[in-house]
Amino acid sequence: MAVVTTDARAAVDLAFREEWGRVVATLIRVTGDWDLAEECAQDAFAMALQRWPADGVPRRPGAWLTTAARNRAIDVLRRRAVGAAKLREVAALSVSADPQSPGSVFEPSTDHSGVPDDRLRLMFTCCHPALSLEARVALTLRTLAGLTTAEIARAFLSSEATMAKRLVRAKQKIAQAGIPYRVPPAHLLPERLPGVLGVVYLLFNEGYSATTGADLIRQGLSAEAIRLGRVLTRLMPAEPEASGLLALMLMHDARRAARLDGDGEIVTLEDQDRSLWDTASISEGVAVLEGALASGRPGPYQVQAAIAACHVTAAAAADTDWAQIALLYGQLARFLPTPVVELNRAVAVGMSEGPLAGLVLAEALSESGKLAGYHLLPATKADMYRRLGQADEAAACYREALELASTDAERRYLARRLAETGAGSGSGSGSGRETGPG
Numbered sequence: 001m002a003v004v005t006t007d008a009r010a011a012v013d014l015a016f017r018e019e020w021g022r023v024v025a026t027l028i029r030v031t032g033d034w035d036l037a038e039e040c041a042q043d044a045f046a047m048a049l050q051r052w053p054a055d056g057v058p059r060r061p062g063a064w065l066t067t068a069a070r071n072r073a074i075d076v077l078r079r080r081a082v083g084a085a086k087l088r089e090v091a092a093l094s095v096s097a098d099p100q101s102p103g104s105v106f107e108p109s110t111d112h113s114g115v116p117d118d119r120l121r122l123m124f125t126c127c128h129p130a131l132s133l134e135a136r137v138a139l140t141l142r143t144l145a146g147l148t149t150a151e152i153a154r155a156f157l158s159s160e161a162t163m164a165k166r167l168v169r170a171k172q173k174i175a176q177a178g179i180p181y182r183v184p185p186a187h188l189l190p191e192r193l194p195g196v197l198g199v200v201y202l203l204f205n206e207g208y209s210a211t212t213g214a215d216l217i218r219q220g221l222s223a224e225a226i227r228l229g230r231v232l233t234r235l236m237p238a239e240p241e242a243s244g245l246l247a248l249m250l251m252h253d254a255r256r257a258a259r260l261d262g263d264g265e266i267v268t269l270e271d272q273d274r275s276l277w278d279t280a281s282i283s284e285g286v287a288v289l290e291g292a293l294a295s296g297r298p299g300p301y302q303v304q305a306a307i308a309a310c311h312v313t314a315a316a317a318a319d320t321d322w323a324q325i326a327l328l329y330g331q332l333a334r335f336l337p338t339p340v341v342e343l344n345r346a347v348a349v350g351m352s353e354g355p356l357a358g359l360v361l362a363e364a365l366s367e368s369g370k371l372a373g374y375h376l377l378p379a380t381k382a383d384m385y386r387r388l389g390q391a392d393e394a395a396a397c398y399r400e401a402l403e404l405a406s407t408d409a410e411r412r413y414l415a416r417r418l419a420e421t422g423a424g425s426g427s428g429s430g431s432g433r434e435t436g437p438g
Contacts, residue, residue, distance in 0.1 A: 008049070020045075024037045035171075047068050137195060197241060222253055226249050244300075255272060286313065343362065375400075375401045385397060
C-alpha cells in the first residue's frame with residue numbers, strides 16, 4: 001500500500017542518512033569513478049522521492065537504492081561506450097532477481113586487505129598519503145557521510161567557498177596523480193589510520209552536535225561512527241588510538257539522553273540528570289580506554305577519552321576533577337596544538353582555579369584572532385564574566401555568540417543566558433560546558 005508523501009519523504013531522509021555512504025561506496029568499488037558514483041546515488045534518491053509515495057517504502061531501502069543507482073550507472077556507462085567488461089562488472093551488482101532478498105550482494109564485501117565493509121575500505125582508499133589530512137577527511141565526509149560542503153567547512157572552521165575549492169583541488173589531484181581506488185595492502189594501513197580516525201570522529205561530532213539546522217543531535221550519524229569505530233578496533237586491535245577513539249565516542253554518546261530536555265532545549269553538563277546516562281556505554285568506554293592505555297603508546301584520542309572519563313565517572317558535577325582535566329588538556333595540546341584545545345583548557349582552568357584565571361586564557365585567544373567566528377569562544381567568555389558578576393561584559397559576549405551560533409538549540413540556549421544576564425544575574429556556578437562535545 002502506498003504511503004503518503006510526508007511519510008515517504010521522511011523515509012527518504014532516513015535512508016539518506018543511513019544508506020548514502022553504502023550506496024556510493026559500493027558503486028565506487030565497482031566503477032572506480034567517484035563522480036559517477038555520487039551522481040548515480042543522487043539520481044537514485046531523487047527517484048525514491050518520486051516513486052515511494054505511490055509504490056510504498058520498500059522493505060530494504062538500501063537494496064532498492066543501490067539497484068536504482070546501479071541501473072543509472074549502467075545507462076551512463078553505455079552512453080560512454082566504455083566496453084562490455086565494465087558493464088558486466090556493474091551489472092553483477094544485481095546477482096539476485098529480487099534486490100530485497102537477503103542473499104543479494106548488498107551485504108558487506110571483503111577483499112584480501114581484510115577490510116570487511118565497503119565504507120571503511122573506501123575510507124582507507126581516500127586517505128592516500130599524497131593528499132593532505134584535511135583533504136582526506138573532507139573528501140570522505142562528503143562521499144561517505146553525505147555531509148554538505150557547508151557542514152564540512154563548519155567542522156574545519158573554514159568558509160564554504162574555501163572548502164569547496166579544496167574539495168575540487170583534491171579530486172583533481174586524485175585524477176592527475178592517478179591515485180588508485182583500491183584498498184592498500186595490510187602493511188600500509190597503519191599510516192592511513194590517522195585520516196580514517198579523523199573521518200570517523202568528525203562524523204560522530206556532526207551527529208552528536210550538528211553544525212547547522214533545527215536539530216542539535218543527529219543520532220544516525222553518531223551511531224554510524226560508533227559502528228565504524230567498532231569495526232576499526234576489530235580490524236586493527238593493536239592500534240591503541242583506534243580503541244581510544246571508540247572509548248571517546250562511547251563515553252560522549254552515553255550522555256546523549258540527558259543533553260536535551262523534553263522541549264528540545266540544551267541541558268549543560270553541570271545540570272544533566274546523570275541517572276539518564278547510559279552506564280553500560282560508560283563502563284564499556286572506560287574498559288576500552290584502559291585497554292588502550294595499557295599499550296603504553298598514548299595519543300590524542302586516548303587523552304580525549306581520559307578527559308571524557310573524568311566527566312562520566314564523577315557521581316555529581318561537584319565531584320568533577322577539573323584540575324586533572326586541565327592537566328590532560330595540557331597534554332592534549334602537545335599532540336594537537338590547536339586553538340580549540342587551548343579554549344577547552346581555559347574552561348578547565350576556569351573551573352579549577354576560578355573564572356578569572358580562565359578568562360585570562362580566553363581573552364588571549366580572542367586577541368590572537370585564532371578562533372574568529374567560533375561561537376563557543378564568546379560563549380565561554382560570557383560564562384566566565386557571568387560568574388565574576390560582570391553582567392554587561394557577559395551580555396556583550398552572549399550577543400556575539402548568539403550571532404555566530406548555527407543551530408536553533410544553541411541559539412535558544414544563548415538567548416536564555418543573555419536574558420538572565422540582562423536581568424542582572426551574576427551569581428551561580430559555571431556551566432560546566434565543554435567547547436567540544438558537551
